[in-house]
Amino acid sequence: MSTDPDYPASAEAELVRLAQKGDMAAFEELVARHRDKIYARAFSMMRNEDEALDLSQDAWVKGWRRLEQFQGDSSFVTWMTRIVINLCLDQLRKQKRQRTDSIDAFEEDGGGIERQMPVVTPNPTEGLERTELRQRIDRALAQLSHEHRTVLVLHEFEELEYKEIARRMKCSIGTVMSRLFYARRRMASLLAGLKRENLE
């Protein structure tokens, strides 16, 4: 007589192997383990709860359908994160096409206000508690354009190289470098502004 595996106690590789054979309970355990991370990535890119929920759900369904393609070259959560990032990028591209007047594009081409900003000194993040720092970074990220936020998320959080970001965002390496530069400059300014607000 066979008994059901102890899913919560199972190693990730074992859960993936079972799920690849069609075991939905094993896949449910994988979803439970990584749902926050996948949702958080969708939310960091979309900054909209409903869209992030839909896209993270779509990512899990797509992950289930393509599970046979997962070879274990990276961790399962890294593989799933790539799926949700691609879905978010597709969604952002659709939204951009729908926008008639792209202020972001204008700002990006000319450097926008970032070109005029003085260099921020001293370090606006110095002496902050980690929780406070994370909240400030999140608030600052929310104020960036989609293009600037996406490139920062992919570089700083996903640790992707310029070339890989360019491939995923379907743009040139030069555009990635430019977006990243202006995004960082804007972040420095926003973090300094948030520090000033706190001091006042």
Place this chain on the structure above:
Amino acid sequence: MKHELEVRIQAWLDGEVSDREGARIAEWVARDAEAGALAAELRTVRKAMADNELIVPLPETRQFHWSKIERQIQREALPPHRSPFSWLAGWRRFRIALAGVTVLTCVLTLTVRQMHRPTFDEISATGEGMEAVTFHDQSAEMTVVWLQDNSQTSGTGQPAKTSVPDESNSDIELE
């Protein structure tokens, strides 16, 4: 400072330049105050963001989130939906195809008949109490319409007159 130089400083901080170019940029940043300040700002943001992503928790319970995913997986796994009345739609499609074939057959038949048409045609039509026979001779370019009154033979099963035309009940027209 030119934008190309600014992004080169950034690329150096991100480890995206060769060792040789990196050494050159490091030297420049060390002796140029503006380049040094920009490098410090970019480095600060880079360092602050590393490992400091705020993880926003999923605003749904595990069961609810999974139930939505499971439903979508099952929905996509189902074969295409078939209506209980699909046979009706099939019958309609069959009728359309049949009508098409019939029309095509008629057209072909008429075309062939037109090509191999005999030199004369005889068409007969019978109505209640009346029989009409049309005779057309192409070679003579003549059409004869013969009307025969059968009302007097009702109940007998016999025609009032034979089918041989005569002057009394036929009308002759020349085309």
